[in-house]
Amino acid sequence: MTSTGLGLRDRVTRLVEAATTPLLPRDYLDLFIPLRSGADLRGKVVAKRHETADAVTVVIKPGRGWREHVPGQYIRIGVDVDGVRQWRAYSVTSDRAATDGTISICVKAIPDGKVSTHVVRELQPGTVVQLDQATGEFTLPAQRPAKALFVTAGSGITPVMGMLRNHLDELPDAVLVHSAPTADDVVFGPELRAMAASGRLRLVERHTERDGFLKPAELADLVPDLHERTTWACGPAGLLEALEEHWAAEGIADQLLIEQFRPRVLVTGEGGSVTYNKTGTTVESDGATPILDAAEEAGLIMPSGCRMGICYGCVLPLREGAVRDIRNGELTVAAPGDGVLVQTCISAAAGACDIDH
Amino acid sequence: MTALQKKSDNPVAHLSAEDVEEIGRRLDTIRQEVVDSRGADDAAYIRKVIDVQRKLELASRAVLLLSKFPPAWIIGTAGLSVAKILENMEIGHNILHGQWDWMRDPKIHSTTWEWDMASPAEQWKHSHNELHHTYTNVIGKDNDLGYGIMRVDEDQKWIPLYLAQPLWNFVNACFFEYGIAAYDLELGKNLATKERRNDPKFKAAAKQVLKKIRKQATKDYLVHPALSGPSFVPTLAANFVANLVRNLWSHSVIMCGHFPEGVETYEKTSIEGETRGEWYLRQMLGSANISGSKAMHTMTGNLSHQVEHHLFPDLPSNRYAEIAPKVKAIFDEYGLRYHTASLPKQVASAWHKVFRLSLPNGWMAATTAKNAPEQVALLYKLTTGGPKVRRVYDRAQRISATRARQATEAAAAA
Ligand SMILES: Cc1cc2nc3c(=O)[nH]c(=O)nc-3n(C[C@H](O)[C@H](O)[C@H](O)COP(=O)(O)OP(=O)(O)OC[C@H]3O[C@@H](n4cnc5c(N)ncnc54)[C@H](O)[C@@H]3O)c2cc1C
Numbered sequence: 084m085t086s087t088g089l090g091l092r093d094r095v096t097r098l099v100e101a102a103t104t105p106l107l108p109r110d111y112l113d114l115f116i117p118l119r120s121g122a123d124l125r126g127k128v129v130a131k132r133h134e135t136a137d138a139v140t141v142v143i144k145p146g147r148g149w150r151e152h153v154p155g156q157y158i159r160i161g162v163d164v165d166g167v168r169q170w171r172a173y174s175v176t177s178d179r180a181a182t183d184g185t186i187s188i189c190v191k192a193i194p195d196g197k198v199s200t201h202v203v204r205e206l207q208p209g210t211v212v213q214l215d216q217a218t219g220e221f222t223l224p225a226q227r228p229a230k231a232l233f234v235t236a237g238s239g240i241t242p243v244m245g246m247l248r249n250h251l252d253e254l255p256d257a258v259l260v261h262s263a264p265t266a267d268d269v270v271f272g273p274e275l276r277a278m279a280a281s282g283r284l285r286l287v288e289r290h291t292e293r294d295g296f297l298k299p300a301e302l303a304d305l306v307p308d309l310h311e312r313t314t315w316a317c318g319p320a321g322l323l324e325a326l327e328e329h330w331a332a333e334g335i336a337d338q339l340l341i342e343q344f345r346p347r348v349l350v351t352g353e354g355g356s357v358t359y360n361k362t363g364t365t366v367e368s369d370g371a372t373p374i375l376d377a378a379e380e381a382g383l384i385m386p387s388g389c390r391m392g393i394c395y396g397c398v399l400p401l402r403e404g405a406v407r408d409i410r411n412g413e414l415t416v417a418a419p420g421d422g423v424l425v426q427t428c429i430s431a432a433a434g435a436c437d438i439d440h
Numbered sequence: 441m442t443a444l445q446k447k448s449d450n451p452v453a454h455l456s457a458e459d460v461e462e463i464g465r466r467l468d469t470i471r472q473e474v475v476d477s478r479g480a481d482d483a484a485y486i487r488k489v490i491d492v493q494r495k496l497e498l499a500s501r502a503v504l505l506l507s508k509f510p511p512a513w514i515i516g517t518a519g520l521s522v523a524k525i526l527e528n529m530e531i532g533h534n535i536l537h538g539q540w541d542w543m544r545d546p547k548i549h550s551t552t553w554e555w556d557m558a559s560p561a562e563q564w565k566h567s568h569n570e571l572h573h574t575y576t577n578v579i580g581k582d583n584d585l586g587y588g589i590m591r592v593d594e595d596q597k598w599i600p601l602y603l604a605q606p607l608w609n610f611v612n613a614c615f616f617e618y619g620i621a622a623y624d625l626e627l628g629k630n631l632a633t634k635e636r637r638n639d640p641k642f643k644a645a646a647k648q649v650l651k652k653i654r655k656q657a658t659k660d661y662l663v664h665p666a667l668s669g670p671s672f673v674p675t676l677a678a679n680f681v682a683n684l685v686r687n688l689w690s691h692s693v694i695m696c697g698h699f700p701e702g703v704e705t706y707e708k709t710s711i712e713g714e715t716r717g718e719w720y721l722r723q724m725l726g727s728a729n730i731s732g733s734k735a736m737h738t739m740t741g742n743l744s745h746q747v748e749h750h751l752f753p754d755l756p757s758n759r760y761a762e763i764a765p766k767v768k769a770i771f772d773e774y775g776l777r778y779h780t781a782s783l784p785k786q787v788a789s790a791w792h793k794v795f796r797l798s799l800p801n802g803w804m805a806a807t808t809a810k811n812a813p814e815q816v817a818l819l820y821k822l823t824t825g826g827p828k829v830r831r832v833y834d835r836a837q838r839i840s841a842t843r844a845r846q847a848t849e850a851a852a853a854a
């Protein structure tokens with residue numbers, strides 16, 4: 084664009100802003116075209132289909148600002164549950180070759196889970212949800228591995244499904260060991276079995292109600308050439324921990340990549356009152372509740388991301404006080420003026436705290 | 441009203457300390473019930489109101505592009521007036537109270553909202569939420585009592601300036617949004633001395649207000665008229681009228697909240713060490729409701745439920761109507777006056793007080809057709825005679841008030 088063109092555009096923008104002050108033009112545009120480019124990223128739910136009794140695939144048409152994702156990555160979605168905006172992370176499962184411009188995620192309902200239960204049971208096609216661009220390191224390298232192993236359990240299949248749908252043909256030798264209570268509980272079961280039937284994937288299904296939980300030692304029998312493989316694992320914390328230990332013991336820790344859906348909570352802090360200096364709010368927080376959750380519960384708008392300690396989207400300065408990392412019990416203490424940066428999603432109060440927010 | 445503590449017929453004398461705390465507990469329960477049941481319907485309500493308001497504003501401004509045609513002028517001005525009222529009352533005022541913060545929607549949140557009003561949200565939240573709602577009707581603490589320019593209580597000392605207060609009040613009503621901005625800036629106090637005038641904090645705040653006023657005025661009196669081309673002047677007039685209508689309306693509604701005759705006021709010392717129950721009680725007797733239709737409630741931003749709003753300023757406004765009967769039941773059970781009347785009645789009552797108190801205490805009551813000439817002469821003397829003359833008059837008034845009280849008490853005892 085020429086410089087005069089830019090100048091004209093700027094002037095028009097300024098004029099429209101002068102006509103809408105104190106609101107912005109976008110506050111009015113959002114009423115009519117919420118998915119336009121330049122708007123906050125949002126998406127419209129276009130379809131929902133059941134994968135198992137308690138897991139659904141949600142097909143979303145993202146707004147114009149959506150940038151491509153890399154299979155294996157996750158997005159954050161903001162859904163209003165009982166009128167309250169809740170943000171959660173979900174892996175993108177869709178095939179990028181789909182040309183209708185949609186993406187999909189697969190959500191498994193967790194008993195008493197606020198967002199997952201809502202998405203599975205209540206969310207209606209047509210609803211507009213808030214979105215964030217895809218992010219995450221749990222992806223395939225550009226140089227595809229000659230031999231790949233995927234170890235998943237339950238909803239942990241989702242990021243791997245994203246990789247398989249998009250890149251299975253680029254993987255000369257891929258094995259998937261997946262655990263679920265029964266054959267019917269296997270999310271994407273028919274599709275995985277079809278991939279296996281076509282000879283492109285070796286699928287090992289473990290039905291834990293009959294066979295018990297998978298032990299890492301058994302993996303060596305199921306996949307004898309485990310040492311030669313790069314492994315991607317996603318599932319419950321217990322499984323991932325066991326795999327990490329096993330891979331470390333075998334001296335191949337660098338060949339294992341894991342994706343975790345929840346922080347492993349080790350300890351609880353002492354609790355205390357947390358004050359947010361800019362809003363003047365004080366919240367009583369117990370030692371098991373992350374500062375992030377306690378603040379949101381009190382109606383504060385907090386920065387957040389993965390909500391499990393990996394993305395640093397929730398970091399705020401601790402002006403004074405002490406917090407404990409609920410994953411490992413580590414204590415962080417700030418003297419007045421320190422402004423130590425803490426991750427609020429995995430930090431619980433360990434005494435009175437003053438947060439710069 | 442005389443401060444409650446000085447009244448002969450103290451309306452809370454019959455309550456024990458335990459009663460007051462029990463009232464507090466019951467009100468807490470009502471509050472909790474609403475908090476526990478806030479949900480998708482409430483969220484849908486406020487989003488709907490915002491949606492309707494913005495579309496109405498857009499449509500009205502579009503119609504005003506042709507405002508040189510009288511029907512377009514009338515429709516556009518009426519629509520814009522309603523849109524501006526909704527924006528200030530049901531939307532802005534209530535969002536800035538944090539009534540919708542629980543939704544965690546950053547676009548509908550007290551920390552991010554800005555409104556179509558001369559006073560910037562930040563400054564208004566301080567003077568309104570922190571001062572007025574905390575110190576409601578406490579003489580000398582709650583500047584909303586007369587906004588610093590009027591005498592609305594017997595206990596505020598009379599000076600001749602107040603003779604003109606009906607006029608001040610009318611002018612304030614017409615330009616209410618600027619009155620509020622000046623009030624939030626504590627302009628009177630801050631312009632009084634050189635030191636205060638030069639205080640960097642005051643200067644920054646004043647600059648912020650001027651910037652906001654400039655933007656607001658540019659929008660209504662330059663940009664939209666200019667967009668209307670040949671309809672420049674009619675659109676400018678329409679916007680002026682819409683602002684005027686909004687100002688008169690919100691001023692009336694707000695006057696009804698605390699100024700009608702019979703609303704209680706409090707002495708400064710009475711709130712020291714105040715318990716939660718006592719705080720509730722002060723709000724209960726210090727506010728007045730307006731009765732009317734659902735549309736009227738919406739247009740007042742549900743400030744027609746002033747009693748409920750003052751008890752629970754941060755509950756969503758759409759729920760006040762539902763809790764009002766429960767709140768009233770508590771008033772009834774404890775023999776307290778639930779102050780409510782129609783809009784015309786409350787407005788008249790508030791104006792009556794403005795006129796009555798523009799005159800020295802007791803003057804209006806003592807004046808009859810027969811003694812009018814002497815009374816006028818007395819008023820002239822009080823106005824021109826200086827503080828000493830007024831002190832003598834005040835003392836005489838106080839003595840006769842005490843005598844009257846003793847007489848009623850004696851009569852009651854007998
Ligand atoms: C990077 C990343 C990717 C993710 N991808 C997916 C995905 O593709 N599909 C998917 O279904 N979920 C995925 N999750 C998990 C998802 O973000 C939510 O944590 C999950 O849906 C639970 O949220 P909720 O609001 O329903 O539960 P909450 O109301 O937050 O929690 C309710 C209770 O359930 C417990 N709980 C939370 N999560 C789990 C869990 N996974 N298993 C057992 N108990 C739990 C909590 O400790 C709490 O006690 C992912 C998480 C991350 C961090």
Ligand code: FES
Nearest residue numbers: 388389390395428
């Ligand atoms: S939200 Fe990702 S680290 Fe806290």
